Amino acid sequence: MINFETATYYTATKKYELNFPSLEEDIDVDVVVIGGGFSGINTSLELAEQGVTSIAVLEARYIGYGGSGRNGGQIMAGIGHDLEKIKKDVGEEGLKAIFAISDQGADIIKSRIEKYNIDADFCHGYGYLGYNGRQSKTLRAWEKEFKSLNSSHEIRYMEGKEVQSIIGSEAYSSALLHMGGGHVHSLNLLLGEAKALASYGAKIYEHSPVVEVTYGDTVVVRTAKGSVRAKKLLWACDSFLNKLEPNLHKTTINTYAFQMMTEPLSDEMIKRISPIRGAYSDIRPIIDYFRVTNENRLLFGAATYLVDYIPSDLKEWNRQLMLKVFPYLKDVKIDLAWGGPMACSPNLFPQIGALPENPNVFYVQGYSGFGVTPSHIICKVLAEGILGGSARYNLISSVRRIDVWGKDQFRPLVCSAAKAWHQLSGYWNGRR
Numbered sequence: 001m002i003n004f005e006t007a008t009y010y011t012a013t014k015k016y017e018l019n020f021p022s023l024e025e026d027i028d029v030d031v032v033v034i035g036g037g038f039s040g041i042n043t044s045l046e047l048a049e050q051g052v053t054s055i056a057v058l059e060a061r062y063i064g065y066g067g068s069g070r071n072g073g074q075i076m077a078g079i080g081h082d083l084e085k086i087k088k089d090v091g092e093e094g095l096k097a098i099f100a101i102s103d104q105g106a107d108i109i110k111s112r113i114e115k116y117n118i119d120a121d122f123c124h125g126y127g128y129l130g131y132n133g134r135q136s137k138t139l140r141a142w143e144k145e146f147k148s149l150n151s152s153h154e155i156r157y158m159e160g161k162e163v164q165s166i167i168g169s170e171a172y173s174s175a176l177l178h179m180g181g182g183h184v185h186s187l188n189l190l191l192g193e194a195k196a197l198a199s200y201g202a203k204i205y206e207h208s209p210v211v212e213v214t215y216g217d218t219v220v221v222r223t224a225k226g227s228v229r230a231k232k233l234l235w236a237c238d239s240f241l242n243k244l245e246p247n248l249h250k251t252t253i254n255t256y257a258f259q260m261m262t263e264p265l266s267d268e269m270i271k272r273i274s275p276i277r278g279a280y281s282d283i284r285p286i287i288d289y290f291r292v293t294n295e296n297r298l299l300f301g302a303a304t305y306l307v308d309y310i311p312s313d314l315k316e317w318n319r320q321l322m323l324k325v326f327p328y329l330k331d332v333k334i335d336l337a338w339g340g341p342m343a344c345s346p347n348l349f350p351q352i353g354a355l356p357e358n359p360n361v362f363y364v365q366g367y368s369g370f371g372v373t374p375s376h377i378i379c380k381v382l383a384e385g386i387l388g389g390s391a392r393y394n395l396i397s398s399v400r401r402i403d404v405w406g407k408d409q410f411r412p413l414v415c416s417a418a419k420a421w422h423q424l425s426g427y428w429n430g431r432r
Contacts, residue, residue, distance in 0.1 A: 002256070002310060008338040009261040009299055010069050010187035015119050018191055020198075023058060023205040023226035030054035031386065032221050032228045034210055034244075035236030037068035038186075038375040039364045041193050043234060045112075046383035048200035055202040056228050058221065060209035063194050066240045069187040070340035071372055072259060072289045072301045074279045076126055076181050077103045077146060079374045080349035081285075082429065089399045097395055101381075103149045105373035106180050108380065109189065118192030121294040124153070125278030126181025127166050130174035135283055138430035139176040146178060153180035167280055168272040169325045183279035183291040186372050210244060215358045232386060235363040238371075239341035245363070247355060251345065251401040252366045255308055255415045258339035259301035260318035261293075262332050270296050273326060285426040286419060288321055298322070298329070303369070306423065308415035314339055344368040344418075346402040350375075352382045353397035362386055 030052055033040045036059025044055050059065070079102045080086070087095050113122055130136050136159060143157040158165070159174040166177055198204055205223075214220040219233040235245055243249045270277065270292050279291035290300040300322045304311075311317035314337035323330055345351055345366030355361045364382050367374060378396070385393035406414050426432030 002339045004065075004340065006338050007336060008070055009259070009293065009297070009336060010064070010185065012336065013185065013295065014191065015188050016191035016195060018063065018194060020063070020204040020206045023056075023208040023223045023228070026227045026229075027056060027203070028229045029056045029203070030230060031056075031232045031234065032219065032230035033057045033234045033236055034221065035059065035066075035238070035240070036063045036194070036204065036206065037066045037236065037238065038190055038371060039238060039379055040234065040236035041190060041197055042375055042379035043236065043364065043383050043386070044202055045193055045197045046380050047386060048197055048202055050383070050387060052387070053200045053202055055197075056230070057197070057202065057204045058208045058210055058223065058228070059204070059206050060240070062206045063204070064187045064190045067238060067340055067342055067371055068190045070259070070338060071186055071257075072279070072299065073183045073186045073291060073372065074126070074181075074281065074289055075106050075109060075184055075373050076279075076281070076370070077105070077178060077373075078370070079377060080347070081368060081370065082348065084429075085347040086349050086399050090395055094395050094398075097392065099145070100149065101377055101392065103146065103151065103180070105377045106182065108376040109184060109373065112193065112376070113189070116192055116196040118189060118196075120189040120192060121185040122182065123184070123277060124179050124182040125276040126178045126183075127276075127278055127280040128176040128178065129163075129167065129172040129280055129282045131172060131282065134427070134430045134432065136174035138283060139174050141430075142176055151180050153178065155179070166276050166278065167274065171325050172282070177276075181279065184372070185294070213244065215361060217360070219360065232360045232362065234386065235361070235365070238365045238367065239343040241343070241365065248363050248365060250403045250407070251351060252343040253404045253407045253411060253414060253418075254341040254343055255303065256310055256339055257301060257303045257342055257369060258311065258314050258318055258337065259299060260315055260322070260334050260337040262298045262329070263335050264296050265298065265332065267296065273298060283431055285422040285431050288325065290322070290325070297335075298326075304419070306416065306419050308412045308419060310339070342367070342369045342371070346404060347399070349399055350378050351399070351401050352378060352385070352393075354385070
């Protein structure tokens with residue numbers, strides 16, 4: 001099992017020491033949010049910027065305890081893994097509308113950092129990496145699609161020896177450079193956003209796990225020592241929902257991702273690994289992803305490819321994957337390794353909307369491992385829905401939620417079968 005109290009790169013290098021009280025009173029607000037990760041904090045901040053500041057955020061542990069503080073920090077384009085999977089729900093025009101906003105995440109993050117003076121080590125430069133001819137064809141198609149959005153950033157396909165001008169590895173035969181993407185210290189970003197939210201007068205409570213929720217025109221949320229009465233509720237727990245809302249629990253399933261961090265490396269070694277000091281991932285159905293950090297470390301992450309299990313030695317498991325990409329790092333020490341769950345939806349696309357029988361109860365979940373950047377897009381759209389609706393909220397919330405059968409009794413088996421299917425389908429769509 002994973003020890004969730006183990007230090008991560010993010011907790012070891014956080015720059016904000018924020019401490020919020022636990023809820024020990026009965027309060028009334030306009031909106032109560034359950035979950036203190038990117039989804040809960042970002043949606044609340046979007047609402048606060050629009051004048052809705054009577055907000056209470058309830059976090060069971062501490063801000064950033066979940067996936068928002070356990071990820072790769074990658075800033076990449078897109079929402080979900082493959083938009084074609086939702087075409088039957090939104091149609092051709094809907095697909096185009098979603099694709100049109102799918103590249104906005106990096107700009108939203110950057111503007112938020114600038115607006116609130118957040119110290120989050122934002123760095124431009126992303127490389128999508130291919131191993132073979134099928135993936136090269138996919139990357140060339142992505143180049144055209146990304147350029148069609150009229151980005152002001154450099155977007156360039158490369159292959160052969162040219163690939164090593166952006167990544168110091170001979171493992172890849174092609175690459176797509178997207179200078180609009182990059183990486184960020186995700187925990188510092190989240191904490192900076194939480195600090196900004198508090199400045200609007202919104203209330204944030206840590207160490208306040210929810211024990212009961214009662215729906216109605218007024219929603220009542222109880223914790224062990226207090227309660228919140230609100231006009232609207234947002235479920236923003238993702239992989240830490242813990243069956244609190246059965247209707248939401250049944251449409252995602254948790255799998256795990258694992259990361260590690262090397263010891264500090266020399267400037268020369270960092271330049272060899274990443275001439276652009278960027279972030280990278282291959283484009284397989286289940287990716288390896290990595291980036292250099294502000295402290296000259298390499299952060300490397302992945303998930304198991306076929307069989308769903310938790311490695312007994314996270315440092316060594318990740319190290320072996322790293323050496324396939326960077327064999328010259330064989331003598332580098334691994335300082336930390338950690339992991340955590342990620343909630344996956346059957347179509348690998350985020351789920352947002354309101355519960356059918358309770359239109360004042362909203363939800364967001366199911367980022368399927370791609371959450372840092374898409375959450376900033378999705379939560380902007382979700383806030384529009386909470387404020388009364390919008391065309392793009394109606395569009396994205398129309399994507400169906402599908403039950404995951406057998407998830408409670410046979411989770412490892414269901415995840416393993418899904419991974420095998422996901423890998424197999426990669427041959428058909430140019431990802432394998």
